[in-house]
Amino acid sequence: MDVSAIAFIGLGIMGGPMAVHLVKAGHAVTGYNRTPEKAKPLAAAGGRAAESIAAAVTGAEVVALMVPDSADVQDVLTGEDGVFAHAAPGTLIIDFSSIRPDVTRELAEEAGRRGLRYLDAPVSGGEAGARNAALSIMVGGDAADFEAAGPIFDAVGKTVVHVGPSGSGQTVKAANQLIVAANIEALAEAVVFLRAYGVDLEAALEVLGGGLAGSAVLTQKGANMVGHSFEPGFRIALHHKDMGIVTSAAREAGVVLPLGALVAQLVASANATGDGSLDHSALLRGVERLSGTP
Incomplete structure (x- = not known):
């Protein structure tokens, strides 16, 4: 072919x-x-x-x-x-x-x-x-x-x-979306934490990216969070759909995903509060709302 x-x-x-x-x-x-x-x-x-x-x-x-x-x-x-x-x-x-x-x-x-x-x-x-x-x-x-x-x-x-x-590709993708959402949420929380202490955010993410905390998520989504720019590369609404797939499939298999369940709810909250059309790095906005910060 x-x-x-x-x-x-x-x-x-x-x-x-x-x-x-x-x-x-x-x-x-x-x-x-x-x-x-x-x-x-x-x-x-x-x-x-x-x-x-x-x-x-x-x-x-x-x-x-x-x-x-x-x-x-x-x-x-x-x-x-x-x-x-x-x-x-x-x-x-x-x-x-x-x-x-x-x-x-x-x-x-x-x-x-x-x-x-x-x-x-x-x-x-x-x-x-x-x-x-x-x-x-x-x-x-x-x-x-x-x-x-x-x-x-x-x-x-x-x-x-x-x-x-058949179906294995979709199962692996569901696992991928679980990992990505958890990483984005952790990065978002780290960004809000760093800002609260007045740390140079770009410098902080640079050094974090060079250590064990480094990830494709930090590399690709860190700049979005620094600039508060959320032009969609992958929309929160779609990630919300994918987290539904993860949690449903886990339940059917009898697998417990404690962190996955929490992240799924945070993604659902972002979607419900009007951020569904934004890039999934806009999970940052959910952390900011919970923290009472702009």
Whole structure:
């Protein structure tokens, strides 16, 4: 699968740059988005915009999805005008979205009954990772399908790992979101703590980044907190959705996540108080509200 005809459904903050990278890698990409305006960067890069899912999928060897939630993936795949109704047998479906593992397994089973191949391939790295083709991609599904999709993953990601059967990618992504949210919350609390003592914040984060406290979260989100600038790379509303996936899946498995439960509530609070459209580094604002500081 060196060069493929690809349908890409969902051309938002993440999907748009990913589709463009696939064009640059030499693939023939036809994109669809509910908001047609978002297909313009793809068209400018040499891809093609379709007016419907059916039009995008017809003739495609690969169908890639990047949409917000489980219900969106279900609609795209199983709707009357959806992928399952129009994809040819043997088509490989790659779902880059972050959704519930149980929903993924159900969709993969249905795809198999229809003679389609299915990989769940959620990503981590946010908008910067999508724009720089540096995403971390955790893939669930058949090993042979994973190997076949290698050139596609290589065009959009930097770290690509097959983590197990269908649903495994989504399970690993849920764990990723737990770790990221906990790290962002800890960084936010540290920033408020440091400010309360009048410490030079940039200098403090620089030295913390060089020690055991250093992390990708500190590197990528520290500047947001210093500048109180929360242009979304990954919105709190989406992280709220993901924390719901984590807590629900943990409950089903009988796993106790004490810190995860607390962080999930803090993310829920940020979303409920109107910060859902901001970058998840805006968890800082929740700590500031609790601390009574601006």
